[in-house]
Amino acid sequence: MGHGRTHVTIANPTDSSAASQVEALVDTGATFTVVPRPMANTLRLPIIGQRIVRTATGPLTLDRASAGVRINGNSDTHSVLISDTLTDVLIGVITLEALSLTVDPTSGQLKEAEALLFLGGQV
Numbered sequence: 087m088g089h090g091r092t093h094v095t096i097a098n099p100t101d102s103s104a105a106s107q108v109e110a111l112v113d114t115g116a117t118f119t120v121v122p123r124p125m126a127n128t129l130r131l132p133i134i135g136q137r138i139v140r141t142a143t144g145p146l147t148l149d150r151a152s153a154g155v156r157i158n159g160n161s162d163t164h165s166v167l168i169s170d171t172l173t174d175v176l177i178g179v180i181t182l183e184a185l186s187l188t189v190d191p192t193s194g195q196l197k198e199a200e201a202l203l204f205l206g207g208q209v
Contacts, residue, residue: 090189092158105129
């Protein structure tokens with residue numbers, strides 16, 4: 087697993103004027119990107135459902151929203167989870183893989199990753 091910190095912009099996917107740039111924790115042991123509820127409310131992120139996740143303290147049901155995520159010039163729209171307890175943005179592996187990023191285990195810095203596509207040898 088890899089950990090590090092990076093600057094990230096989280097934005098409302100339909101209103102780019104509603105965006106926030108923050109320093110986030112990157113954790114390749116986390117599946118989803120998680121946004122604190124106050125930020126989600128400020129950005130008016132649209133709730134699109136819920137997701138049950140396992141945490142160190144047990145299972146939680148968190149709201150799921152759609153958000154624009156930009157890291158190191160790479161951006162995409164993703165499902166993010168909304169936390170009532172976290173105070174920092176947490177970047178999970180789904181976002182990292184979608185943006186072709188990985189954590190360098192020696193430095194904790196993000197670097198470009200090779201995107202893979204295997205279709206039984208045919209593309």
